[in-house]
Amino acid sequence: MIKSMTGYGKGEAENDLFRLKIELKSVNHRYLDINIKSPRYLIYLEERIKKFIKGDLSRGKIDVFINLDFINQSSIDVKVDLP
Structure with a gap:
């Protein structure tokens, strides 16, 4: 069976918030x-994503594009705890 390293895929998921x-x-x-x-606020996930990809692939140039859009920002409640 021939395996190719050239490919493209995309996926989307949505809930009430994003x-x-x-x-x-x-x-x-x-x-x-x-x-x-x-986005910068998702940078903490990068190492986890790389580890996940490395579990299945051993070579190739992989570009991952992540976009997270907040649907209803008014429903996000931010509380600041000041001293």
Whole structure:
């Protein structure tokens, strides 16, 4: 069976608060090179995403694009705890 490193995929999920869109693009590459483009507030997820991808792939250039849009920002309640 022939396996290709070139591919593209996207997915979307939505609930009452937000809409999440993820796109992946892969091309042939000698080593595994993972690049993630996401909003700054999701930067803490990057290592987890890379570990997940490394579990299935050993080579290729992988670009991951993450977009998180808040649908109803008025329903987000922020409380600041000041001293």
